[in-house]
Amino acid sequence: MTNRAQAEINLDAIAHNVAMLKKSAGTPIMAVVKADAYGHGLIPVAKVCIDAGAQWLGVALLEEAISLRQSGIQAPILSWLVPPGSDFLNAITFDIDLGVASIEIFQEIVAASKQLAKKARIHIEVDTGMTRGGFLDEWDAFLELLSENREDIEIVGLFSHFARADEPGEPQNAKQLKRFFEMSDDLNRIGIEPTLHHLSNSAATIADASSHFDLVRTGIAMYGLSPDVEHMGSSKDLGLLPSMTLRAKIHLVKKVLSGTPVGYGATAVTKSDTTLAVIAMGYADGIPRSAQLAGVFSQGRRAPIIGRVSMDQFVVDLGADSTAVAGDWVIVFGPGTLGEFTADDWGKASSSINYEIVTRIGPRVPKIYTNSAK
Numbered sequence: 001m002t003n004r005a006q007a008e009i010n011l012d013a014i015a016h017n018v019a020m021l022k023k024s025a026g027t028p029i030m031a032v033v034k035a036d037a038y039g040h041g042l043i044p045v046a047k048v049c050i051d052a053g054a055q056w057l058g059v060a061l062l063e064e065a066i067s068l069r070q071s072g073i074q075a076p077i078l079s080w081l082v083p084p085g086s087d088f089l090n091a092i093t094f095d096i097d098l099g100v101a102s103i104e105i106f107q108e109i110v111a112a113s114k115q116l117a118k119k120a121r122i123h124i125e126v127d128t129g130m131t132r133g134g135f136l137d138e139w140d141a142f143l144e145l146l147s148e149n150r151e152d153i154e155i156v157g158l159f160s161h162f163a164r165a166d167e168p169g170e171p172q173n174a175k176q177l178k179r180f181f182e183m184s185d186d187l188n189r190i191g192i193e194p195t196l197h198h199l200s201n202s203a204a205t206i207a208d209a210s211s212h213f214d215l216v217r218t219g220i221a222m223y224g225l226s227p228d229v230e231h232m233g234s235s236k237d238l239g240l241l242p243s244m245t246l247r248a249k250i251h252l253v254k255k256v257l258s259g260t261p262v263g264y265g266a267t268a269v270t271k272s273d274t275t276l277a278v279i280a281m282g283y284a285d286g287i288p289r290s291a292q293l294a295g296v297f298s299q300g301r302r303a304p305i306i307g308r309v310s311m312d313q314f315v316v317d318l319g320a321d322s323t324a325v326a327g328d329w330v331i332v333f334g335p336g337t338l339g340e341f342t343a344d345d346w347g348k349a350s351s352s353i354n355y356e357i358v359t360r361i362g363p364r365v366p367k368i369y370t371n372s373a374k
């Protein structure tokens with residue numbers, strides 16, 4: 001290892017998770033690889049997901065979809081965050097399926113289809129209660145417009161997204177499911193029956209078979225992380241293998257006396273004589289500045305953060321008897337099998353979630369791909 005920090009991505013762990021999710025869903029899987037595959041690296045992750053049996057790829061942005069195509073991937077790709085003014089000509093040319101969430105977007109896609117004399121493939125997104133993406137107030141007007149333009153586009157899918165699937169049994173889930181059926185019926189009444197109905201994210205894939213339909217869209221669980229540790233259990237409880245291990249080098253080690261203030265604002269003071277280590281990573285690399293009660297794993301034990309996280313570095317308390325030296329590697333987080341902190345721990349420590357911890361690892365941190373089954 002030649003860097004001062006690196007994120008190791010265990011591709012075998014991702015393959016294991018995809019295969020497991022596919023088996024439990026009993027439907028095809030759309031591997032959600034938006035946001036640089038949740039910080040794990042778009043292209044290598046997309047390829048391993050396809051090799052492990054995912055038939056579809058899902059991304060938010062058109063740029064992400066185009067990067068996938070340019071890397072030679074031929075699997076169907078859905079891009080669902082395509083605001084007005086997106087490059088729909090390019091999207092259609094690259095055979096990228098498009099999420100349609102408003103009349104304005106639909107009209108731009110129809111215009112691009114006509115210009116190219118090639119039908120766009122669309123998935124109609126409906127807002128079933130999350131009040132984020134998809135048709136809500138425009139629905140009836142859209143149905144009319146769709147009837148008029150149906151020959152100009154290919155209607156591949158109907159989809160929606162759950163707000164609270166990570167709280168199995170929560171009544172809002174049943175309400176959203178009901179609304180999804182109603183909106184599906186609305187389409188049928190104008191003679192439209194999309195091939196693919198999809199509603200499940202990772203949480204619903206794991207916890208709610210009634211919403212699997214024709215395809216499930218799995219993100220976080222493919223990376224080996226629980227959609228909600230509190231309501232659904234840990235990775236281990238769910239049989240998932242966390243795929244990212246974040247390592248950093250110790251830049252300096254220093255012995256200090258009790259009562260020594262540490263870091264900006266001197267927000268922490270040592271409580272006894274101890275050994276501190278400066279870790280060569282900071283909030284510019286995705287270490288949350290708000291993190292309390294997290295730390296690193298050094299020489300087989302946890303060393304807690306002391307003081308504020310800086311832009312490029314943070315300080316941990318190794319304990320008086322530590323023999324760690326500058327240049328040693330520590331684990332910031334990993335699967336937890338050795339006793340190291342996990343992405344779940346860092347999420348909790350910063351009043352956030354594992355999704356945000358892995359996704360925000362910064363571009364200065366190189367990714368290294370490994371293939372070890374555990």
Ligand SMILES: *Cc1c(COP(=O)(O)O)cnc(C)c1O
Pocket residue numbers: 032034080161200201202203217218219220221227
């Ligand atoms: C991000 C996203 C997913 C994946 O969600 P996970 O909770 O990570 O499984 C699925 N569908 C849509 C529309 C998304 O935006």
